[in-house]
Amino acid sequence: MRAITQGKYGLDSLVLSEIPTPKIGSKQVLVKVEAASVYAAVLHLITADISLVRLFAGLRKPRMRPGQSFAGTVIEIGNEVKDLKVGNRVCGTAPGAFADLVVARAKRVAVLPDRVDFDEASTIPVSASTALQAVRKHGQVGAGQKVLIIGASGCVGSFAVQIAVGLGAEVTGVCRGSKKSYVRTLGAHQVIDYESESITGAFDCIIDTSSFLSIKQLRRSLKSSGRLVIVGSAANPGSSGLSRLMATALLSLFIKESIKAFTQSENKDDLSVLLEDLARKRITPVIAKKLPLELSAQAVEHFASGKACGHVIISPSL
Numbered sequence: 001m002r003a004i005t006q007g008k009y010g011l012d013s014l015v016l017s018e019i020p021t022p023k024i025g026s027k028q029v030l031v032k033v034e035a036a037s038v039y040a041a042v043l044h045l046i047t048a049d050i051s052l053v054r055l056f057a058g059l060r061k062p063r064m065r066p067g068q069s070f071a072g073t074v075i076e077i078g079n080e081v082k083d084l085k086v087g088n089r090v091c092g093t094a095p096g097a098f099a100d101l102v103v104a105r106a107k108r109v110a111v112l113p114d115r116v117d118f119d120e121a122s123t124i125p126v127s128a129s130t131a132l133q134a135v136r137k138h139g140q141v142g143a144g145q146k147v148l149i150i151g152a153s154g155c156v157g158s159f160a161v162q163i164a165v166g167l168g169a170e171v172t173g174v175c176r177g178s179k180k181s182y183v184r185t186l187g188a189h190q191v192i193d194y195e196s197e198s199i200t201g202a203f204d205c206i207i208d209t210s211s212f213l214s215i216k217q218l219r220r221s222l223k224s225s226g227r228l229v230i231v232g233s234a235a236n237p238g239s240s241g242l243s244r245l246m247a248t249a250l251l252s253l254f255i256k257e258s259i260k261a262f263t264q265s266e267n268k269d270d271l272s273v274l275l276e277d278l279a280r281k282r283i284t285p286v287i288a289k290k291l292p293l294e295l296s297a298q299a300v301e302h303f304a305s306g307k308a309c310g311h312v313i314i315s316p317s318l
């Protein structure tokens, strides 16, 4: 089968290779990949721009092939897998998803509703799932609340805007000037250009995927009973966000606002909720670019350039 491999870290390291078809274990499934999505975590694993990545992904070179969140069709199941069958259309996460075939643990895979297509489904397991947990679980966003989403144009932020709007919140998105109209199409009621405008007003909840403002600055925009949810640090390339995470944990002991940094947990219930939202068009992933497997390097570079308005998809069947 064809798969993207890399012998070293870096954007220039992705190569299309021919490798043996992988064998599955008893709790795994083999999936024919129809779409795999590109987002920040995939980029971190390819480039090791965050040095901490090397600790678990390989010190000198990556141990795993690139790609993670995918959608496709099950073509083989392990003998202990009871809730999936050959022919199921599914999405999930597994290492090495930039390939014709991927081996996934059955518990990390969910069946797609009929009306959901593969491209859209491939954006759900990580980006939409993180957004759902940020907005609903940690942000406790509800109708009538004022919500600020920093990084509203990104993979996570674009879903966070739609989910918060769907819950009846009044949403202000923050992004670069050239993406303001894109963020408005996601449903944001106001959009702020981080390059030329400042954030004004007081919010019940702030969801921050970029960390371009300090926690002190963000607290000035929070109501006294407000909640700050820190998702990532896209504005600080190379930063693991660890120091911010520690500062958040410490500060949260002494202040009355709720501030929290979290890591997305894979959760089949969330995945089912999101797939149903997708089928009912309550959320819509925007696909900015779709490229064949052999152009994976180009797809990842396009994402890394920051120019994409929406998701970049790799499709082995193109």
Ligand SMILES: NC(=O)c1ccc[n+]([C@@H]2O[C@H](COP(=O)([O-])OP(=O)(O)OC[C@H]3O[C@@H](n4cnc5c(N)ncnc54)[C@H](OP(=O)(O)O)[C@@H]3O)[C@@H](O)[C@H]2O)c1
Residues within 6 Å of the ligand: 039, 040, 041, 126, 127, 130, 150, 151, 152, 153, 154, 155, 156, 157, 174, 175, 176, 179, 194, 209, 210, 212, 230, 231, 232, 233, 234, 235, 236, 262, 263, 264, 265, 306
């Ligand atoms: N906690 C978790 O479990 C979890 C899960 C997923 C992702 N993450 C992290 O969350 C972050 C976002 O992930 P993603 O996949 O959504 O990435 P993404 O698609 O690249 O989005 C990044 C967002 O940050 C904004 N941004 C970039 N530079 C900025 C700056 N200087 N000032 C203000 N905003 C800026 C971008 O705005 P423009 O494009 O408009 O410039 C964009 O909206 C990453 O750090 C990622 O590692 C964490």
